[in-house]
Amino acid sequence: MSKGEKTRQCIIEKAAPIFNVKGIAATSVEEVLHSAKVTRGCLYSHFETKEDLAASCVDYLLQVSSDTQKEVLGKQHAAKDKLFAYMDMAKNPLKSLFDGGCPIANLSTEADDTLPAVNKKVKKHIEAQIDLLTGLLEEGIRSGEFSADLIPEEYATKMFAAIEGANIICRVKNTVRPMQIIIKGFKRELECYCVNASTKDFNSTLNDKI
């Protein structure tokens, strides 16, 4: 990484949490300059406008979220464990990966009416999240872990929507309880679709005999 690239990256890393806490409209360039300890000339040599900087910060926030998620899910093998790990990552909305809470919720409510470029990025990220969850559920059905009664896209959409919604409710009320209750419900529901390993063995033995 060249020195210029390093400076650019440093500005993004300092600015991203500020944008996430305060929102894009409420963050001033002065705050970013102060936090990144760079001059205005330096900042504008890397980013044309505040919107340009905000867009790079959005990419960064979403990328770090995806990377962290990939790492956590990568440690699990079974589809059920991966899905449970996904839910556990969301379990404390008051203590999230970044200050300011879930960037998806923060960015989407601000961007939906006012920032089409950011909205596009968040939309793409959300779709990728639902695809990821749908994929895990499909994989679980194929491998015989879940029953075929499970409808992957439906479960994925409602799980994603409820987690985001609970996130917002918890943060505004300063409590983690709604999220915990919701996660418990989704885990219990998924468990109902789990094909019990011993039953499966029993059935296959039965089939062998027949």
Next chain:
Amino acid sequence: MTKSERTKNFIIESMAEIFNKRGYAGTTMADVEIITGLSRGGIYGNFENKEVMALAVFDYNMGKLCNAIRDAMLVAHSYHDKIMVYAKVYKALYEDDFLLGGSPILNTATEADDTNSVLKEKAASASKNWQRCMMESIESGIESGEFKRGINIDQITFSILALIEGGLMLSRVAGDRSRMDQIMSTVEGMVNSIHA
């Protein structure tokens, strides 16, 4: 209504959409001047500062949302329908039917959670109020025999509230009505599952 009350209401009504769409921080006093056509002095004569105005606008938008809920409740005869009112009103928010810019609770909650404690408190109390109303509807539904006994009221209430908030957020970002429809049928299925 005095002239000053009329001006105050005029400012609130004119700014309702902008505050809900751009947020508190994203709306400037210059925006207020342009939209209302009033001078800065005229505006400050009615509202001490932008925060006081934002709070009044939040109350106005919440009032619209609560009126929509109240109207729908009048024609909801079963407890099933009463619970579905919330989901239906959120669907109407997606359609920009009676309020432009989405849910004021959702918008204010995400903006104010870290930055403005007075607004945050307002959004929190609105959210708590809904939670209480929904729990009461479920309890009454159990007493009347419409819903099963022994169901987990907290679980159902939080699931429905989270689904409609998250579902609205998701469909507005995606600009996709089918997401909201999908969430609606999930909520409907949830309510069906507690029928006695």
